[in-house]
Amino acid sequence: MLEVQDLGIRFGGLHAVRDVTATIPAGHITAIIGPNGAGKSTFFNLISGFYKPTSGRIRFQGEDITRLRTHEVVSRGIARTFQTTTIYKELSVLDNAMIGHRVRTRAGLLDALLRTGRERRDEEESRAGALRALERVGLAAQAGRPAGALTQEGQKRVGIAMALSSDPKLLLLDEPAAGMNPEETVNLMALIRELVSGGLTVALVEHKMSLVMGLADGIVVLHHGQKIAQGTPGEVSRDPAVIEAYLGGHAHGGQMGQTITATTTGAPRA
Ligand SMILES: Nc1ncnc2c1ncn2[C@@H]1O[C@H](COP(=O)(O)OP(=O)(O)O)[C@@H](O)[C@H]1O
Ligand SMILES: [Mg+2]
Numbered sequence: 001m002l003e004v005q006d007l008g009i010r011f012g013g014l015h016a017v018r019d020v021t022a023t024i025p026a027g028h029i030t031a032i033i034g035p036n037g038a039g040k041s042t043f044f045n046l047i048s049g050f051y052k053p054t055s056g057r058i059r060f061q062g063e064d065i066t067r068l069r070t071h072e073v074v075s076r077g078i079a080r081t082f083q084t085t086t087i088y089k090e091l092s093v094l095d096n097a098m099i100g101h102r103v104r105t106r107a108g109l110l111d112a113l114l115r116t117g118r119e120r121r122d123e124e125e126s127r128a129g130a131l132r133a134l135e136r137v138g139l140a141a142q143a144g145r146p147a148g149a150l151t152q153e154g155q156k157r158v159g160i161a162m163a164l165s166s167d168p169k170l171l172l173l174d175e176p177a178a179g180m181n182p183e184e185t186v187n188l189m190a191l192i193r194e195l196v197s198g199g200l201t202v203a204l205v206e207h208k209m210s211l212v213m214g215l216a217d218g219i220v221v222l223h224h225g226q227k228i229a230q231g232t233p234g235e236v237s238r239d240p241a242v243i244e245a246y247l248g249g250h251a252h253g254g255q256m257g258q259t260i261t262a263t264t265t266g267a268p269r270a
Helices: 040-047 070-076 093-105 109-114 116-136 152-164 182-197 209-215 233-238 240-247 253-262
Strands: 002-011 014-024 029-033 055-060 078-080 170-174 201-205 218-223 226-231
Touching (some): 014 040, 014 055, 029 209, 040 201, 070 078, 070 093, 093 116, 093 152, 116 152, 152 182, 182 201, 182 209, 218 233, 218 240, 226 240, 233 240
Parallel strands (some): 029 218, 078 170, 170 201
Antiparallel strands (some): 002 055
């Protein structure tokens, strides 16, 4: 579904992502893992058009999307959540999902101004997209409540609904389980599985190895911006380069290294 080839971006002297060639297959859950600062969020920023690569190509469903702007990438069917999702706690759950639809599908303020004649139609479109997204994350019944009144897990679901409101084919989740307790994490895994069995393709960045190992069909491992491994959870957790990256004294070292070796292969989806 998505192929990146020799993808790279430099910030001054820092090669945040370097020569990454990888695929995200349709209908699968692909996890992107790696120590802090490995380039995972930057990788998502490149795919979603927030950053322009300094080298390489990105193809999505056969089309070269390397140079497209963010809303053009969205219109092709890619949406993302951010590592820290901003939800508007005082606004309703529905309003949040509608805002998600607008910021993802419009080119910017000027575009919004020029399209004033279509305002009503746009509003209807945003509402319909938002309602469908809320249904998919199980929040339809809470649409009228202030988002801030939901639990932490509910608020995470709002963030996912904001991304789903543009009806993507590929959803990129950046650390979706951050700040969640074990029970909430299990619920989130069930939601992701449900979305994928409904036809969505998911790529996620995640630090919680229990989630990654239990959920992912395939894992891409980044380290210092480079891909050091790609394979099934079982293959990756046995890979000497991966073990070295996690145990080799870098930022996240021991903690993740132990989790990765202690956990066995990923369970296949039902
Ligand atoms: N906009 C930016 N400008 C400069 N450096 C950046 C920018 N975005 C990311 N970086 C750097 O790129 C590296 C990778 O960052 P990031 O992709 O956020 O890592 P990860 O998500 O794997 O923890 C880090 O060293 C980070 O400081
Ligand atoms: Mg990150």
